[in-house]
Amino acid sequence: MLELNELSASYPEQQLCFSLRAAPGTITALIGPSGAGKSTMLAMIGGFTGTSSGQLLLDGQSLRSLEPARRPITTLFQDNNLFWHMTVYQNIAIGLHPGLKLSTLQQQEIIRVAEQVGIAGLLERKPGQLSGGQQQRVGLARSLARRQPVLLLDEPFSALDPALRFELLELLRTQTDKLGLTVLLVTHHPDEAARVADRIAFVYDGKIIEQGDRELLSAPRTSALRNYLGR
Ligand code: ADP
Ligand code: MG
Numbered sequence: 001m002l003e004l005n006e007l008s009a010s011y012p013e014q015q016l017c018f019s020l021r022a023a024p025g026t027i028t029a030l031i032g033p034s035g036a037g038k039s040t041m042l043a044m045i046g047g048f049t050g051t052s053s054g055q056l057l058l059d060g061q062s063l064r065s066l067e068p069a070r071r072p073i074t075t076l077f078q079d080n081n082l083f084w085h086m087t088v089y090q091n092i093a094i095g096l097h098p099g100l101k102l103s104t105l106q107q108q109e110i111i112r113v114a115e116q117v118g119i120a121g122l123l124e125r126k127p128g129q130l131s132g133g134q135q136q137r138v139g140l141a142r143s144l145a146r147r148q149p150v151l152l153l154d155e156p157f158s159a160l161d162p163a164l165r166f167e168l169l170e171l172l173r174t175q176t177d178k179l180g181l182t183v184l185l186v187t188h189h190p191d192e193a194a195r196v197a198d199r200i201a202f203v204y205d206g207k208i209i210e211q212g213d214r215e216l217l218s219a220p221r222t223s224a225l226r227n228y229l230g231r
Helices: 038-046 088-093 104-116 132-145 162-179 190-196 223-229
Strands: 002-011 014-022 026-031 053-058 073-077 150-154 182-186 199-204 207-212
Touching: 002 038, 014 026, 014 038, 014 182, 014 199, 014 207, 026 038, 026 162, 026 190, 038 073, 038 150, 038 182, 073 132, 088 104, 088 132, 104 132, 132 150, 132 162, 162 182, 162 190, 182 190, 199 223, 207 223
Parallel strands: 026 182, 026 199, 073 150, 150 182
Antiparallel strands: 002 014, 002 053, 199 207
């Protein structure tokens, strides 16, 4: 279980304070207006930005004092951080070892993950020779190959056409179930949340002001969420 208990950060323009529980094998969609603090929340969990108080626990163990690289967490952003001079295989491998030194088991793992996300035939290509959707599959493959229990995704598929977006979301859903991942997915498409998420959290002005299952979208309680959804 991933737990945020009043995990806080403060900036001159914004106070942020988040409380959330997310279970293994679930996808929690984070929705909310631009500037609400969704990306900052992921950065606080990943350790890329500092926190001032509160708890961040995974299975009861505190993560707050750990360096980002030591946290059992993988983050995937919209610009998937692929290296353009490396092959797809190397781009996945670098998620496992920065010097690309992999055990035989890890090499097999890369092939397996590449098959799962539908890029097994592209391993020798470079990202510049791939479509946007294929590039995001590589980003997802790298993230999954790392085999960390917590996966943070910041609008990873937003630039893609709806059909492709939903295909990759289905893939994420399957892998979440199979591997028991704890996934937080920032999205500005409520329809994505409605389609794949188990839980939905509405982030507004640095806080989660509503959370629940998918019903939240059909029965918003606050005027802020109603406004956000355009109702
Ligand atoms: P979202 O992803 O929901 O669009 P962000 O997390 O990017 O929102 O931003 C939320 C707010 O947090 C920003 O408007 C800003 O006021 C504040 N913030 C986040 N990171 C920093 C930072 N490094 N320095 C100053 N302010 C920041
Ligand atoms: Mg953002």
